[in-house]
Amino acid sequence: MTKPFVPTHPPRGTGPVATWRGFFGERARTSVHGWSERMFELPYYQREVLRFRIHVLLDPPLIEHVVLTNQANYLKPGLAKTLLGPVIGTGLLTADGTLWREQRKIVAASFSPAAVEKVRPVFGAASRTAVAEWRSGEVRDVAVDATRATMLIIAETLFSADPRLTSDEALCHIAAALDGISEPRLQALLGLPMVPLTPRARRGAVGQRYLRATLNQLVDERLAAGAGGDDFLDTLITALRAKFAPEEARRLAIDNAATFYLAGHETTSNALAWTLYLLSEQPHWQDRLAAEAQGALGSAEWGRAPVTTLLPQLHTVLQESLRLYPPAPRFDRQAAGEDLLPNGEAVRPGDIVSIWPWLLHRSRRLWDQPDVFDPDRFAPDRPKPGRYQYLPFGAGPRICVGAQFATVEALTILAHWLAEWRFVATGRRVEVTGLVTMRPKDGLRLRVERRS
Numbered sequence: 001m002t003k004p005f006v007p008t009h010p011p012r013g014t015g016p017v018a019t020w021r022g023f024f025g026e027r028a029r030t031s032v033h034g035w036s037e038r039m040f041e042l043p044y045y046q047r048e049v050l051r052f053r054i055h056v057l058l059d060p061p062l063i064e065h066v067v068l069t070n071q072a073n074y075l076k077p078g079l080a081k082t083l084l085g086p087v088i089g090t091g092l093l094t095a096d097g098t099l100w101r102e103q104r105k106i107v108a109a110s111f112s113p114a115a116v117e118k119v120r121p122v123f124g125a126a127s128r129t130a131v132a133e134w135r136s137g138e139v140r141d142v143a144v145d146a147t148r149a150t151m152l153i154i155a156e157t158l159f160s161a162d163p164r165l166t167s168d169e170a171l172c173h174i175a176a177a178l179d180g181i182s183e184p185r186l187q188a189l190l191g192l193p194m195v196p197l198t199p200r201a202r203r204g205a206v207g208q209r210y211l212r213a214t215l216n217q218l219v220d221e222r223l224a225a226g227a228g229g230d231d232f233l234d235t236l237i238t239a240l241r242a243k244f245a246p247e248e249a250r251r252l253a254i255d256n257a258a259t260f261y262l263a264g265h266e267t268t269s270n271a272l273a274w275t276l277y278l279l280s281e282q283p284h285w286q287d288r289l290a291a292e293a294q295g296a297l298g299s300a301e302w303g304r305a306p307v308t309t310l311l312p313q314l315h316t317v318l319q320e321s322l323r324l325y326p327p328a329p330r331f332d333r334q335a336a337g338e339d340l341l342p343n344g345e346a347v348r349p350g351d352i353v354s355i356w357p358w359l360l361h362r363s364r365r366l367w368d369q370p371d372v373f374d375p376d377r378f379a380p381d382r383p384k385p386g387r388y389q390y391l392p393f394g395a396g397p398r399i400c401v402g403a404q405f406a407t408v409e410a411l412t413i414l415a416h417w418l419a420e421w422r423f424v425a426t427g428r429r430v431e432v433t434g435l436v437t438m439r440p441k442d443g444l445r446l447r448v449e450r451r452s
């Protein structure tokens with residue numbers, strides 16, 4: 001019997017956290033920092049932050065009500081639109097109502113299981129490119145390798161590998177753009193002008209301008225060439241032009257190019273990094289998965305059967321990793337009208353409802369030993385967790401449109417890497433950081449050793 005492994009998580013306090021702490025110090029940098037123990041037990045919690053009343057939903061029936069049953073009343077929050085608007089405009093992630101529905105219909109086909117199967121060879125090739133320069137025995141930041149691999153994959157699968165999206169310069173700008181997105185949130189909350197005040201916010205603004213300008217250029221070039229190709233961007237432009245007036249179609253093409261470029265790589269790269277961290281601490285799991293991956297990659301079924309079937313143990317580990325470190329640790333909605341939650345709490349127009357996979361996935365009411373790494377909880381012979389209890393990809397009609405893409409991509413990359421390489425912890429403490437997505441603080445430095 002091996003000792004239960006409790007992977008890293010931020011310290012927890014005993015009492016409620018003061019609101020101001022959300023704007024200064026570690027909690028302002030790390031959204032999952034400083035939650036009190038109580039929050040991992042409660043089904044519901046209410047707090048006021050500046051002029052907003054926030055309902056934190058920690059019980060599956062409450063979540064089902066908001067994301068499914070009465071979802072028409074719950075929109076993407078105004079604050080998120082203010083912060084993300086300069087980068088992703090009114091693309092799929094931030095749009096509501098009819099504009100959202102039309103865009104979802106347009107992009108759904110590009111992310112269907114059949115479409116994802118078609119791009120699996122790209123995932124394999126990117127996995128091999130990423131390790132080409134690795135030297136056995138060296139210590140590397142594998143979080144950076146994961147980001148590069150997922151970024152190349154998005155650039156290749158969605159934008160036919162345009163070099164303006166894959167250069168080192170692009171990589172730096174995009175990382176800064178993402179990092180700077182939530183920096184001016186106090187200004188946004190107070191309704192003040194969104195002037196970048198901190199160095200991080202200024203770097204973010206430069207990165208965001210670079211991304212928008214590059215995608216503007218890309219879309220205009222595609223439009224000038226007739227957008228007759230069959231990659232994601234050309235398909236998107238053609239479908240948008242069939243539905244919207246030319247100028248709106250052009251703007252939505254740029255908004256969605258930015259949306260998919262940003263939403264489509266950072267989350268998956270964080271999932272990869274957290275999985276490698278967990279495995280570096282659990283060598284016996286790593287050896288099991290290496291054997292499974294070697295068998296799958298060498299079989300005639302690779303490339304034909306679904307990766308989830310060929311890599312059942314790796315799939316349980318990925319699911320457990322997404323439970324412990326959901327790359328999107330929270331997502332919110334804002335009430336359009338009045339409502340009554342199933343627990344009897346009244347919701348007023350403008351209230352925020354906040355859904356926290358980070359808290360929900362570690363709730364002591366819902367999980368057995370929630371802080372322990374135990375991939376077997378996802379084994380096929382065990383009962384599946386409830387639909388609204390485990391939501392790394394969200395739930396309801398707005399569930400992540402890239403969930404299948406991300407799962408197949410992550411499993412493919414991990415299979416290639418684990419089959420050939422051993423990832424060894426260096427003894428350095430790993431900590432969590434991030435406001436919008438959750439990643440290892442200061443990267444993930446691991447020793448990589450070639451398996452003989």
Ligand code: HEM
Pocket residue numbers: 092093094104259260263264265267268271326327328331332391392393394395397398399400401402403405406
């Ligand atoms: C492990 C990887 C990923 C995770 C954990 C993740 C997580 C999520 C979550 C939680 C949502 C729902 C947010 C909400 O309801 O407010 C979401 C939405 C979305 N995701 Fe992902 N995502 C991942 C990968 C991807 C990929 C690979 C793509 C695209 C290539 C993508 C594109 C999107 C888009 C466009 C939406 C908005 C969908 C809509 O509102 O209709 N994501 N994602």
